Amino acid sequence: MELWYSEFQTKDLSLSARVKETLYVGKSDFQEIAVLDTFEFGRMLALDGVFQTSIFDEFIYHEMIAHVPMFVHPNPRNVLIIGGGDGGTAREVVRHPGVERVEMVEIDGAVVDVCKKFLPEISTVLINGHDKFHLKIGDGIDHMAQAEDNYDVIIVDCSDPIGPGEGLFTSKFYADCYRALKADGLFVQQTESPFYHQSLLKRLRKDIENIFPITRTYLAQIPLYPGGTHCFTVGSKKYDPLAVDTATLPDLKTRYWNKELQKSAFALPTFVQELFK
Amino acid sequence: MELWYSEFQTKDLSLSARVKETLYVGKSDFQEIAVLDTFEFGRMLALDGVFQTSIFDEFIYHEMIAHVPMFVHPNPRNVLIIGGGDGGTAREVVRHPGVERVEMVEIDGAVVDVCKKFLPEISTVLINGHDKFHLKIGDGIDHMAQAEDNYDVIIVDCSDPIGPGEGLFTSKFYADCYRALKADGLFVQQTESPFYHQSLLKRLRKDIENIFPITRTYLAQIPLYPGGTHCFTVGSKKYDPLAVDTATLPDLKTRYWNKELQKSAFALPTFVQELFK
Structure with missing residues (x-):
């Protein structure tokens, strides 16, 4: 099975990263927090579905x-x-x-x-x-x-x-x-x-x-x-x-x-x- | 219907653009040539599935x-x-x-x-x-x-x-x-x-x-x-x-x-x- 995570960078453009493992998904008082381990970016943080940072870059x-x-x-x-x-x-x-x-x-x-x-x-x-x-x-x-x-x-x-x-x-x-x-x-x-x-x-x-x-x-x-x-x-x-x-x-x-x-x-x-x- | 075109930038990463219209797809002696009109990049040229250039950039x-x-x-x-x-x-x-x-x-x-x-x-x-x-x-x-x-x-x-x-x-x-x-x-x-x-x-x-x-x-x-x-x-x-x-x-x-x-x-x-x- 291949798992991909896609971020809509604009409504007409999306970047998709192949996921090794979903490490964390939770809701705080302010936002949804997710950490995914991806093949290209390594572990990465997303807040409300938007990529914030990754081990790669x-x-x-x-x-x-x-x-x-x-x-x-x-x-x-x-x-x-x-x-x-x-x-x-x-x-x-x-x-x-x-x-x-x-x-x-x-x-x-x-x-x-x-x-x-x-x-x-x-x-x-x-x-x-x-x-x-x-x-x-x-x-x-x-x-x-x-x-x-x-x-x-x-x-x-x-x-x-x-x-x-x-x-x-x-x-x-x-x-x-x-x-x-x-x-x-x-x-x-x-x-x-x-x-x-x-x-x-x-x-x-x-x-x-x-x-x-x-x-x-x-x-x-x-x-x-x-x-x-x-x-x-x-x-x-x-x-x-x-x-x-x-x-x-x-x-x-x-x-x-x-x-x-x-x-x-x-x-x-x-x-x-x-x-x- | 929403049509999206995805390019694998690496095997684990893809960029997808929403398509207005497929203007041309054909095969030359050397490669597959395609021109798509996309919402984000405007008209764009792909050769063998790889984005080459777009009106946008x-x-x-x-x-x-x-x-x-x-x-x-x-x-x-x-x-x-x-x-x-x-x-x-x-x-x-x-x-x-x-x-x-x-x-x-x-x-x-x-x-x-x-x-x-x-x-x-x-x-x-x-x-x-x-x-x-x-x-x-x-x-x-x-x-x-x-x-x-x-x-x-x-x-x-x-x-x-x-x-x-x-x-x-x-x-x-x-x-x-x-x-x-x-x-x-x-x-x-x-x-x-x-x-x-x-x-x-x-x-x-x-x-x-x-x-x-x-x-x-x-x-x-x-x-x-x-x-x-x-x-x-x-x-x-x-x-x-x-x-x-x-x-x-x-x-x-x-x-x-x-x-x-x-x-x-x-x-x-x-x-x-x-x-x-």
Whole structure:
């Protein structure tokens, strides 16, 4: 018997992965959580039927959402992760030696528990703990509404803007991020596909531009996500991602990110540049 | 009734597009040719069941396989395209004003005929002709075996290394390309996915390195192809793609390629760099 799992990337396009084994399916207070072991992607997490991460390509998303903003800021000490329940982003952030404190606010404790059990390579920091790392199970939107003048870098590692992630894609949330950042702080958010979520991307980019003096979008190639290319957008109070002197960056053992990509990831195809005009 | 067309990108992964209409299915002397009209990609060409190009994203492949090598050479006048039966690469190459002659050698005349009928936006040069453009229906491998010291740029716009394209992925063919190029010439070939064809890519890269003094690989993001990221590899006798002074390049109206991408497309993720060590 062959078992296949299909995700509708759009209503007219689907990606199907052959499944070795269904490891977990359950319903939390917020969403359906599934972990499948697949032939092509290895073990993978789906929330409400949408692929979130896989053992095959998780390093790309996590290295790029963490290291790029962490290296735009010259000295990030206090970092906040909103979402990121699998722990992959935290795993990368704690590798930066100057970091003093990493808070993570994940709404769904069940995601954390499932990832610790089934995706331990990703959840290392959740499993083993880390002296810099502090996990809070709670609503990231509420957390941000109260935070002030506190963080150097905020990383919004959220799911799609449907379900629990919806409120993380609003002007109100971006204004809260702005207020929660120190005078030279910056934030980054995953902002979906440049091919299949153009109107969303365009709106988010404008919303962020309306609040932050510097807004930049960069790309990473992630086969698990629709179209295989994913956007990340930075809102920054002071530091311009294009002004980083990459020669001064420390060496970091990685599988995707490197000093060249730190900047070249911001080189956008013409059709993406035109979305932002 | 919903009709879906599924391509097995690997034996354990498939991409499915919902079909509006099957416009053409036929068998040539070389392969099965199909044109489908799909909701997500528009009209698209499949050869032996493998997606080749679509109205939705053809500009990415064609701009990147043409303009990148054409701008690495400071003055390409005599250009050869091997394959490229849909005409998209020729359409981009003839836009370079310094070009005097563009030869295209496509093995399958039926592909040319089908594309002219069903993909006229791509096949403009095939339909309308062009004073610089010369089409020969024939075997690219035979053509190369006889060519000598003739071309500035050779573009190998071929299908996968299964079926008629197989002989275009060999050391013998690369040596023929070398001989067919002038003393400062260069060639480029599409070299598949960095995620799903790693052993092939590794072998090709080594074969090209063994023949050309300068070998460089670049990437483009193409949702139609497996994993959404595609490789192109340049073998060059004299000009290094990384040494191009992009500030001096002319402006060109494009939808994907631009002066920044001319160089940043060569910035490779660490796992790709490691394949080539």
